[in-house]
Amino acid sequence: MAEDVLPLLRSFLVQRYGDLKRRLRRTVGNDELADDALHDTWLRLQRGEIQGPIANPQAYVMRMAVNFALEARRGQQQLLSAEDAQVLLDLVPDGAAGPDRVAEDRSQLQALHEILEKMPARRRDILLLVRWEGWSQQDVAKHLGVSLRTVEYELKAGQDYCATRLAQRNGRPG
Numbered sequence: 001m002a003e004d005v006l007p008l009l010r011s012f013l014v015q016r017y018g019d020l021k022r023r024l025r026r027t028v029g030n031d032e033l034a035d036d037a038l039h040d041t042w043l044r045l046q047r048g049e050i051q052g053p054i055a056n057p058q059a060y061v062m063r064m065a066v067n068f069a070l071e072a073r074r075g076q077q078q079l080l081s082a083e084d085a086q087v088l089l090d091l092v093p094d095g096a097a098g099p100d101r102v103a104e105d106r107s108q109l110q111a112l113h114e115i116l117e118k119m120p121a122r123r124r125d126i127l128l129l130v131r132w133e134g135w136s137q138q139d140v141a142k143h144l145g146v147s148l149r150t151v152e153y154e155l156k157a158g159q160d161y162c163a164t165r166l167a168q169r170n171g172r173p174g
Contacts (some may be wrong), residue, residue, distance in 0.1 A: 005054050013038070013061055028069040037069035040146060067091050108166070115165045119158060126151055127158035 004029045013020065017038065024034040041064045044050075116124050125144065129135045130151075137155065141148045 005057060006048055006050060007046060009050070009054075009061055010042075012057055014057075015044055020065060023062065024069060027066055028073060030069075030073075033069050033072055034065075036072060037065045040068040041065045045162050099144050111166060111169050112162065115162050119161060122146075123154045123161075124156045126154045127162070131153055131159075142156065 005139055021031075021034050021038060024037060026039070030056050041061060044064065045061075107148070119127070122144065124139055125132060129140045129143070130137060136145070137151045141151045144151075
């Protein structure tokens with residue numbers, strides 16, 4: 001049924017485009033929005049995304065275009081002005097780390113590097129491949145020729161080892 005009415009709807013849109021645009025512009029109050037809505041309506045008709053019987057094809061096309069225009073207008077109303085955006089940005093604290101934070105992060109990174117060097121090689125490799133390189137545990141098991149259970153065990157042991165050593169370094173019980 002929808003296939004039968006599609007050519008009729010497309011033909012109506014093409015033949016009455018000017019009238020539809022004027023009526024739509026009066027409804028939505030914007031010439032550009034009316035053009036965009038009619039374009040979206042045409043695209044929907046071209047894709048054949050019409051379902052069910054249509055009693056009044058002209059009213060159907062107009063309602064479809066009005067719905068597209070209203071949806072677009074709602075989206076535009078949710079946009080912030082440049083001034084509003086700047087006010088909100090001014091409320092957000094600066095995410096850039098200061099010199100103290102950079103020094104602390106570098107110190108932590110150096111400590112982690114030293115901890116990793118003291119770890120058994122296979123445990124370190126598994127930890128780095130999974131947590132740093134983003135490999136799956138299954139891929140690491142295949143790559144190293146070990147069981148998945150071994151990877152899981154070594155990964156947990158490596159993470160616990162690093163956490164304990166970093167906590168001890170920072171003066172917290174580990």
